[in-house]
Amino acid sequence: MTVRRVLCLLPLLLVAVVAAQHRSVLADGFRHLATAQWPWLLAAAGATCLTWVAAACTRQGAVVERLPGVRLLATQFAAGAANHLLPTGLGASAVNLRFMTVCGLPLARSSAALALYLLAESVARVALLGVLLLVFPDALRLGALLPEGVLGSVLVIGAVVLVVAAGVLGLVRRVRSAVVSFLRTALGEARSVHARPARAVALWGGSLAFPALQATGLVLVGRALGLQVPAAHVAVAYLAATVAVALVPTPGGIGSVEAALVVALVAAGGPAAVATAVVLAYRIVTVWLPMLPGALTLGALVRLKVI
Template sequence: MTAARLPGLARTRPPRRVPVRLVLCLLPPVLVAVVAVRHRSVLAEGVRRLGTAEWPWLAAAAGTTCLTWVAAACTRQGAVVERLPRRRLLAAQFAAGAANHLLPTGLGASAVNLRFMTVCGLPLARSSAALALYLLAEGAGRLVLLVALLAAFPGALRLGVLLPEGSLGPLAPAAGALLLAAAAALALVRRLRTAALSFLRTALGEARAVHTRPARALALWGGALAFPALQAAGLVLVGRALGLPVPAAHTALAYLAATVAVALVPTPGGLGSVEAALVPALVAVGGPAAVATAVVLAYRIITVWLPLLPGALTLGVLVRLKVI
């Protein structure tokens, strides 16, 4: 006689497990709420500053922010030979922006795009190589624009104002120690050295394949230059909305220099570190401190906080639909 037929013996059902995908769908909005509570004073002050701005300029800044996702999608497409689904690629960049503000700088967006490319059928090794190519192109584009503006306006900005006094002293030994540790690991661990060489060969092959196609190379480097240029243009427009008495080129220079400086500080999306670098950068190019603070707060509301919840919800939907 089976256990189910024994008198008085109730059937027991196995406990229901919460699907992992459901947890991943709900996690981004929860993280948004946590981050918003932690930065509630900044949010409140930024919203108050927006109330005193000229709305046509703010609308233009919001439109420019939307174009940054298009530029990111172009750069991502340019990093791979295969054609990626355009709408899903653009949605993934919008979601990746939210993920980037919830995790240490670069990790959120990189994880989302790595998963997106593997779901699209690219092997993990090639997806990783494409991701590395994108990061290289984006960093190079930002540095090219910064160097060009520094050459055009050599006396507009003192780079020393972007980092606290004495901060370069600890950074240099720390960077040297990391490089030495990485070199020692590669020299001593054969498996790690083999994996690194294999990845390097894959990355070089992917870069060669991309640059044999003019359309892909144009998308890669055009998007890499357009992305930071659009970000800087957004700050210029917010400055106009709040009456910042600084030339547009100097404002763009301050933005590019500040974002390069905060790349040394691995905070989620640069939260906190971007504001700390941007305000003195705008002051260094001639902006009054009060107005510069207002501009930075309003700019971060438009570029970070307003898209954050929709981006997190988009991320959850993409996870639910198995796009990422």
């Protein structure tokens, strides 16, 4: 069996392992789906599908060259599955990096485009959360998302990491040269992209649409299960929870996202039992149902040498 065939089968094996590890969550989630109002669930599934379109727009906006549209969209679907099987961000980043290099972009520029995408998506998510909090200041208590003392620990760890990174850059010439070269390439790529209005619109429009569609999906699942919380407050809860769990490198946020979302929805005014049901159903619709076809797509893309 060739290495490529092994790589085709590996995503399916990982899906089976992850599903076995979370079988109780899956069982609870499907049980809640059985009691939901299906029109709202179908709308949530539609919003989930649109997130892959938004991701494709953002990926295209991060590079000057035109990427093949159908393959780009398929790659985003496959990257979603990969992202739930590896520590947060690594799966999707690896798939997209490989896709861009296969499309002919040099590794340095592909890495710069990947960094630009991650920066734009992070800035857009935090900006959207900030705007909603300004408009709806009473949507939830942000302090409820983090246990007491965690914020201080995170700040201390962050400060230590920055000091160590600065020390390495200052003392190790090779590392400093590599970082400077990467930053130069990344800034050049960012200038080239923003010099083209169509690319800039795709980059920032997709970056804003992606978290907005994710939040919309949670709102729709909440409606399906009778969650009596205003839609704007649910959106704030979702964005705040996902920003909070970005610091926790679990595969696809599995486990940490569920916990943070339940806490956020309760902080937004939802009953704990209903909030738990909504989160489990939401993760079934957005993570578990697309995971198997996404893994199959990933294997097919590997076999066809698209990635």
